[in-house]
Amino acid sequence: MxxxxxxxxxxxxxxxxxxxxxxxxxxxxxxxxxxxxxxxxELRQKLGLPPAMSLxxxxxxxxxxxxxxxxxxxxxxxxxxxxxxTLVVSLPSAHTGGELVIHHGGDRRTHRASRTELxxxxxxxxxxxxxxxxxxxxxxxxxxxxxxxxxPSTNGxxxxxxxxxxxxxxxxxxxxxxxxxxxxxxxNRLVYLLDHDYTQRxxxxxxxxxxxxxxxxxxxxxxxxxxxxxxxxxxxxxETWGAYPVGDAAWDDDHWYDEEDExxxxxxxxxxxxxxxxxxxxxxxxxxxxLTWLTRPDGTQGDVISLHVPEYEVSATxxxxxxxxxxxxxxxxxxxxxxxxxxxxxxGAVVLWPQQRDRAFAARAEAQPRHxxxELRxxxxxxxxxxxxxxxKSLAPFWRTAVAGDTETQADLLESALAVAAGLxxxxxxxxxxxxxxxxxxxxxxADGLAAAAHRHGDTWAQSLIAAWFGPxxxxxxxxxxxxxxxxxxxxxxxxxxxxxxxxxxxxxxxxADLHDGVELPRAEIRRPRLRKLGSPLTWLLQAADDAxxxxxxxxxxxxxxxxxxxxxxxxxxxxxxxxxxFGVIARDCAERLAAIVARTPRDPDDWxxxxxxxxxxxxxxxxxxxxxxxxxxxxxPLAKAGRRHVHxxxxxxxxxxxxxxxxxxxxxxxxxxxxxxLFTREQDIQSTAQSDLTWLxxxxxxx
Numbered sequence: 154m155x156x157x158x159x160x161x162x163x164x165x166x167x168x169x170x171x172x173x174x175x176x177x178x179x180x181x182x183x184x185x186x187x188x189x190x191x192x193x194x195e196l197r198q199k200l201g202l203p204p205a206m207s208l209x210x211x212x213x214x215x216x217x218x219x220x221x222x223x224x225x226x227x228x229x230x231x232x233x234x235x236x237x238x239t240l241v242v243s244l245p246s247a248h249t250g251g252e253l254v255i256h257h258g259g260d261r262r263t264h265r266a267s268r269t270e271l272x273x274x275x276x277x278x279x280x281x282x283x284x285x286x287x288x289x290x291x292x293x294x295x296x297x298x299x300x301x302x303x304x305p306s307t308n309g310x311x312x313x314x315x316x317x318x319x320x321x322x323x324x325x326x327x328x329x330x331x332x333x334x335x336x337x338x339x340x341n342r343l344v345y346l347l348d349h350d351y352t353q354r355x356x357x358x359x360x361x362x363x364x365x366x367x368x369x370x371x372x373x374x375x376x377x378x379x380x381x382x383x384x385x386x387x388x389x390x391x392e393t394w395g396a397y398p399v400g401d402a403a404w405d406d407d408h409w410y411d412e413e414d415e416x417x418x419x420x421x422x423x424x425x426x427x428x429x430x431x432x433x434x435x436x437x438x439x440x441x442x443x444l445t446w447l448t449r450p451d452g453t454q455g456d457v458i459s460l461h462v463p464e465y466e467v468s469a470t471x472x473x474x475x476x477x478x479x480x481x482x483x484x485x486x487x488x489x490x491x492x493x494x495x496x497x498x499x500x501g502a503v504v505l506w507p508q509q510r511d512r513a514f515a516a517r518a519e520a521q522p523r524h525x526x527x528e529l530r531x532x533x534x535x536x537x538x539x540x541x542x543x544x545x546k547s548l549a550p551f552w553r554t555a556v557a558g559d560t561e562t563q564a565d566l567l568e569s570a571l572a573v574a575a576g577l578x579x580x581x582x583x584x585x586x587x588x589x590x591x592x593x594x595x596x597x598x599x600a601d602g603l604a605a606a607a608h609r610h611g612d613t614w615a616q617s618l619i620a621a622w623f624g625p626x627x628x629x630x631x632x633x634x635x636x637x638x639x640x641x642x643x644x645x646x647x648x649x650x651x652x653x654x655x656x657x658x659x660x661x662x663x664x665x666a667d668l669h670d671g672v673e674l675p676r677a678e679i680r681r682p683r684l685r686k687l688g689s690p691l692t693w694l695l696q697a698a699d700d701a702x703x704x705x706x707x708x709x710x711x712x713x714x715x716x717x718x719x720x721x722x723x724x725x726x727x728x729x730x731x732x733x734x735x736f737g738v739i740a741r742d743c744a745e746r747l748a749a750i751v752a753r754t755p756r757d758p759d760d761w762x763x764x765x766x767x768x769x770x771x772x773x774x775x776x777x778x779x780x781x782x783x784x785x786x787x788x789x790x791p792l793a794k795a796g797r798r799h800v801h802x803x804x805x806x807x808x809x810x811x812x813x814x815x816x817x818x819x820x821x822x823x824x825x826x827x828x829x830x831x832l833f834t835r836e837q838d839i840q841s842t843a844q845s846d847l848t849w850l851x852x853x854x855x856x857x
Contacts, residue, residue, distance in 0.1 A: 154161075167187040167221040167224075167227070168223075168224045168225065169218075169221070169223055169224075169226075169365070170216050170217065170218050170221075170223075170284075171217040171218075171219070171649050172214050172215070172216055172217075172226060173214065173215040173217075174214075175212040175213060175214065175216060177835045178212060178295075180212065180295075181302060182286050182615040186591075188271075189210060189599050190373060192273050193207075193208040193209070193210060193240075194208075196208065196240070196273070196275045196299075199274065199275075200237075200238070200363055200650050201274065201275070201362070201363035201364055201366070201367070202363070202364070202366060204300070204414055206301055207298045207299060207301075207302045208237070208299055208300065208302075209299075209302060210240050210297035210299060210300075211233070211297055211298040211300055212295070212296075212297055213239075213297055213298050214295075214296050215292055215294070215295055215296075215411050216293070216294050216295075216296060217286060217292070217293050217420055218248075218251050218291065218293075219287060219291055219714050220287055220288065220290070221286055221287065222285075222286065222287055223251075223284055223285060223286040223287070224283055224284040225282040225283055226254075226256070226281050226282065227283070227732070228278070228279060228280070228282075229279050229280065229282075229350075230531060232280075233298060233300055234728055235300040235301050235359075235360065235798045236278060236298050236299065236300055236301075236355065236360075237277060237278065237299050237300070237301045237360060238275055238276055238277040238278050238362070239275065239276060239278065239296060239298065239299060239754075240274070240275045240292050240293060240296070240297040240298075240299050241253060241273070241274045241275070241295075241297075242271060242272070242273050242295040242296075242297070242298055243264075243266035243267070243271070243272045243274075243292070243293070244266075244271065244272065244294065244295065244318075245267055245269050245270055245295040246266065246268065246290060246291055246293045246297060247268050247290045247291075248266075248287055248288075248289060248290030248291055248292050249284055249287070249288040249289045249290060250285055250287045250288035250292075251266070251284055251285060251286070251287040251288075251292035252264065252284070252285045253265075253274060253282060253284055254267050254284075255265075255274075255276050255280050255281075255282045255285050256280065256281045256282065256477060257276070257277070257279070257477060258745055260301070260477075263846070266292060266294070268437050271487075271507070272371075273305070275299060277349060277353075277356065277363070277492075279349050279350040279351065279362075280290040280568070281477075281696065283846040289527045290774070301359060301360055308759075312371070313371060313374045313378065314375075314378075314395065315377045316371055316372065316375035317378040317379045318445065319375075319380050319702045320343065320375055320376065320379040320381055320505065320723070322342060322514075323339075323343055324338055324339055324340055324341075324343075324381070324507050325504075328340050328463075328465040328466075329429060329465060330463060330465050332409045334554050337465070339508075340505055341466075341506055341512055341515055341519070342462075342466050342505065342506045342518040343466060343468060343504070343505045343506070343515045344386070344388065344442070344444065344462050344467050344468070344502050344503075344504050345372060345468050345469065345502060345503045345504075346370075346388060346390070346442075346465055346467065346468070346469035346471075346473075346501075346502050347365040347368070347369070347501035347503065348362075348363065348364060348365055348470070348471045348476065348500070349361070349362045349363065349365050349457065349501055349503060350479075350498075350499040350501065351387060351499060351501045353387065353446050353455060354649060356385050356387060356446070356448060356455070356501060356780055357385070357448075357452065357453060357716070358373070360387065362503070364470075365501065367520055368470065369385075370501075370753060372395075372505065373503075373542070373569075376505050376822075379507075380507060380508050380509070381390070381506060381507055381508060382505065382506055382507075382508050382513060382841070383451060383503055383504070383505045383507045384447060384448045384449070384450055384503075384504050385444050385447075385448045385452075385501065385502070385503060385504070386444045386445075386446060386447045386448065386451075386501070386502040386503075387442065387444070387499065387500075387501060388440070388442055388445065388462075388501070388502045388503045389442070389443045389445055389497070389498070389499060390440070390442050390445050390473055390497065390498040390499075390500060391440065391441045391496070391497050391498075392437060392439070392440045392473055392474075392495070392496045393437075393438045393439045393440070393493050393494070393495050393499075394436070394437055394438060394493065394494045394495075394496070395435035395436045395437075395438055395492060395493060396433060396434050396435060396483065396492060396493060396494035397432065397433055397435070397492050398432055398433075398483075400743055403566045405516055418522065419425075425483075426431060428751050432483060432494050434474070434494065438493065440464070440473075441461070442461070442462045442464075442467055443459060443460065443461050443462065443758070444458055444459075444460040444502065444504070444517055444520060444545070445457065445458065445459060445463060445559070446458065447460075447504065447520050447521060447701070448671050456521055456523075456524075458520050460519060460523060460555075460614060461554075462518045469500075471498060473498050473500075473796050474499075474646050475494070475659075478496035478497055478498050479497055479498065479499055480496070480497040481494060481495065481496045481497070482495045483495075490606055490802070491547055502737070504659050510544075511543065511544065511547050514528065514544050514547065515547045515548065515551075515763045517550075518547075518552075518555065518557075518813070519551045519554075520547055522555045522566060523565070523566060523569070525548065526543075526566065526569035526570055526572075526580065527569065529541050529544060529573045529576075530545070530546065530572055530573055533572075533573065533576035533577070534576075535703045538576065538577065538578050539578075541573070541576065542577055542578055542579050542582060545573065545577055545579075545582050545585075545586055546579070546582050546585075548585075548713070549582075552585065552586065552589060553588070555587040556570075556590065557589070559728040560848055563591060563594040563601075564594050564596060564598075566590070567587075567594050567595070567599055567602075568588045568598065568602060570586065570587055570590065571584050571599060571602025571603055571605070571606055572602055572605075573586060574586050574587050574602075574606040574609075574610075575602065575605035575606040575609045575688055576609075577609075580611070582611040582772070583606060583609075583614075584610075584614065584618055584621075587606070587618055588618070588621050588622075590622070590624040591622075592623065592633060592659075593630075593632075593633040594654075595633070595636065595638045595640065596636050597623075597639040597643050598643045598647075599640075600640055600643030600647055600649070601643070601647055603644065603649060603652055604644055604647035604648060604649035605647075606653065607649045607651070607652050608648065608649070608841060610687035612651040615649065615651060615652045615655065616651060616652070618657065619655040619656055619659060620655065621650060622659070623659035623662065630692075631660070631663055631664055631667065631687070631690040633694055634660050634664070634689075634690040634693045634694060635659060635689070635690075637656065637657065637693050637694060637696070638655070638693055638696040638697040640653075640696075641653040641656065641657060641697040644656075652765060653697075654699070654702075654760040657694065657697055657698055657699075657702055659699075659704065660690075660696055661702065661823050664687060664690050664694060665709060667683075667687055668684070668687055668691075668709075668713065668717070668720065669707055669713070670682045671685070671687065671716075671720070672685045672713050672714050672716040672717050672720075672735070672822050673696045673714075673716075674716075675806065675807045675808040676808045677808070677834065679714060679800070680719065681719050684716065684717070684720035685719065685720065686722045687720045688720055688723045688724030688727065688745045689724070689727070691706075691720065691721075692725055692727060692729045692730055692733060692736075693729075694706065694733075694735065695733050695735045695814055696729070696733050699733075701826070703735045703782060706735075707735065707739060707742070710739060710742065715750065716747060718743060718746065718843075718846070719748070721739060721743050723738075723852065724851075724855065725739070725740055725743065726848070726849075726853075737854065738743075740850055740854035740856055741854075741856050742848075743850060743856075744847060744850045744851070744854075744856035744857075747843045747844075747846050747850065748847060749803065749842050750839060750840060750843040751779065751840055751847060753836075753840065753844050755837075755840075756832075756833055756836055758833075759783070759784070759854070761782065761783055761784065761785065761786050762780070762781050762782060762783045762826075763780050763781070763809065763827050763832060764781070765777060765781070765809065765812070767803060767805060768803070769783065770799075772792075773803060774794055775802055776791070776803060776804075776826075779826060780809070780811070785828075786827060786828045787826065787827050787828075788823065788825075788826040789816075789822075789824075789825050789826075790824040790825075790826065791819070791822070791823050792819050792821055792822070792823070792824045793821045794821075794822075796824075797815060797822070797824045800813065800824060800826075801813055804826075810829045810830055810831035810832040810835060811826055811827065812826070812827045813826050813827075814827075815824070
């Protein structure tokens with residue numbers, strides 16, 4: 154049994170040992186309490202904890218390892234909010250093997266138990282550790298959870314005044330970035346990376362480890378004097394280094410990519426491995442720091458976030474290279490890229506920002522947009538629209554990035570953003586607040602909010618906003634149109650008819666563009682599924698549309714080529730179409746089109762002509778003359794490679810029933826074109842399908 158996150162698992166390939174749970178153990182003896190107390194005080198000092206802190210050892214288990222038993226490298230889960238680490242007490246026993254190996258920050262320590270005396274080892278919960286296989290005898294250990302109590306004051310000690318001056322300078326000096334030539338505005342935050350990794354549950358001022366605790370205390374004290382707010386966070390760090398295996402020269406010939414190598418053959422230098430291995434680092438190529446968890450100012454809770462932090466807002470005492478990454482991957486030289494080592498780290502962090510109202514709001518908003526919207530709503534509800542407008546305007550530089558996320562996350566934010574937009578005095582600020590949201594996010598539950606914002610800022614404002622949602626970053630799919638019928642009904646009921654029409658016009662422009670593109674596709678295996686998928690969006694549009702738009706849609710469908718039937722016939726067979734009145738007109742139009750196809754005179758058996766238009770070049774003129782000929786079936790064409798490739802492409806792109814082969818004799822080779830019988834069978838299949846569809850339409854839709 155062992156822990157993984159919140160789970161308790163059993164896997165003898167990971168851990169093979171006997172375990173006795175603490176409820177079956179009694180610890181005692183005349184000297185045990187004093188020995189443990191003295192040991193805990195010494196461990197507190199060696200772990201770098203302040204004198205005001207006390208440690209308590211909570212029994213976890215008695216473990217017995219026999220011959221061959223082991224525990225693979227792992228990291229202990231935190232069983233209690235106050236848990237800092239683990240204490241291992243090895244009982245005297247005769248055995249070989251079974252060493253306790255602890256890894257942290259690139260360091261590795263091995264501990265062997267005594268045959269005659271107790272031995273105690275403590276380590277932080279983020280240290281990976283393992284027990285090597287026992288070779289003989291039995292290894293017996295007691296394990297304890299180390300719990301911290303009586304947290305120290307956050308006033309800290311040391312050069313608080315110097316740190317205060319540094320914070321003031323950081324937040325008042327224009328930032329400089331390696332990616333920008335011009336000075337930037339002063340930073341809105343400072344992210345100080347701690348040395349240790351923490352879990353969300355284990356992150357707290359009173360549970361920081363070793364040097365992290367004293368450094369954080371100093372920062373909090375300096376923050377208070379500098380008028381800053383300080384919270385804790387979790388950071389994911391990725392670094393990409395130029396690197397090459399130890400023993401290789403940076404520009405060794407072995408690094409040159411050999412084009413004759415078989416595809417997928419692994420380099421001997423370990424390209425693409427997941428292990429850090431032994432590599433010489435040359436220079437840091439790139440790094441990326443993202444905050445993934447941010448505690449709230451009161452320290453009681455936190456929120457999952459995803460906030461990229463620029464390099465000018467980051468500071469650390471210990472460089473990442475001096476810590477142990479949780480993952481590493483080396484990419485060998487691949488011609489124009491490679492010879493790089495990627496390393497990933499988890500680190501705790503202290504995040505600071507000025508308590509000045511506008512800057513504090515902006516700093517929190519970039520990391521936690523939901524709380525920013527809640528604060529804006531509170532200001533509006535308190536009739537403080539001036540402050541709300543100024544605060545909302547301060548979001549502009551980063552708001553688009555801050556609200557980026559999946560549709561479900563955006564949907565909740567949009568509801569709050571609409572309420573704020575409806576309460577703002579500035580139409581421009583309201584539009585800025587709503588512009589980053591994706592159209593797919595919009596749902597019927599947002600109708601009242603959108604209507605309220607439209608009433609506040611006017612129909613023209615609402616139409617411009619919706620047009621922006623259909624702009625260059627428009628949705629790539631039309632699945633979201635399933636919400637249109639209910640959404641538009643709700644908007645009309647709320648008096649926002651203009652907004653409903655703007656949504657429908659935008660949606661129709663998307664569907665119309667996809668329809669026109671699909672109808673023109675020559676290859677049936679690509680065209681048919683694409684057109685079939687448009688049937689549902691078209692149905693939802695017709696259900697939501699007013700009479701004027703329905704007539705526009707019906708007229709556009711009539712103007713499309715016959716391939717549009719591959720969209721309309723599946724749509725007519727759907728239950729939704731049966732409930733949509735305007736589909737009756739479409740059914741009659743389809744029946745007329747199908748009847749015309751069925752009535753076409755069959756192709757003469759000796760007519761091998763086909764309609765086609767090329768690009769206008771000389772090659773296409775020759776190809777066109779062959780294709781439009783009624784009698785010519787084969788054309789032999791001496792043609793160089795570039796010309797053959799052009800003709801191949803034109804035939805394949807248009808899906809013409811023409812076989813093209815190259816006779817590799819003489820110079821240039823001869824391109825042999827042969828018209829196939831598919832020219833006849835394809836038209837016969839079209840008429841047969843049209844007859845079946847027409848019969849069904851007359852029965853299901855009662856078309857004459």
